[in-house]
Amino acid sequence: MTHTPLLRLTGVRRTYGERTVLHPLDLTLRPGESVALMGPNGSGKSTLLRIAVGRDRPSEGAVAFDGNPLHEDDPRVRARIAVVAEGPSFYPDLTVRQHLQLVAVAHGAGTGAAALVDQALDHTRLTGQAALRPSALSSGQAQQLLLAASLVRPRDLLVLDEPEQRLDPEARTRLTAHIRSEQLRGVAVLFATHHTELALGAADRVLVLADGRLVAEGPPQDVLHEAGP
Incomplete structure (x- = not known):
């Protein structure tokens, strides 16, 4: 895995009017790395994913893809990011x-x-x-x-928003294997999930959000053990 980030979010914050849905946070994602976003509904996971792929713009902060400012309308960027999200x-x-x-x-x-x-x-x-x-x-x-x-x-970056939704246990097992196989190809993976087993099996790092704030980050075994049952 290279040490140069493919995706870098710096001081990213998102507000709608006077309501802050995402407080300032940083995120880096390197080629071949898998990062899971966890937290309750409304914690800011989907907002963060949309910002990460250029479908939403942060109110503050910067997003860089492969060292350049991220713009969704750039065809060179669109050609390198695959998104699996709700609302097909x-x-x-x-x-x-x-x-x-x-x-x-x-x-x-x-x-x-x-x-x-x-x-x-x-x-x-x-x-x-x-x-x-x-x-x-x-x-x-x-x-x-x-x-x-x-x-x-x-694809150089694969982004998935709760991909385990509506999948049976066998399909979730295949999903875990798929994310790991993408990493072996050098693809960076960023996914939001409520499923602890998927995070444990498919993520190198877990970020936990609550009320739009980053409250925990680290290896999944450490973060999810601290969170308790």
């Missing part, structure tokens, strides 16, 4: 396979798109649903389709 937007008239092929081609897969799609379908156990439209999928399968879409495109 699938193409309703396309099948699962066609949706993934479109994503792959849009990100430059070319003649290799079909192979990438087959691998993603197999990895997410969606091969049997490849001919279905997304509307016919269960909620857990729709979550897997979001993950599959991240697999068919280049």
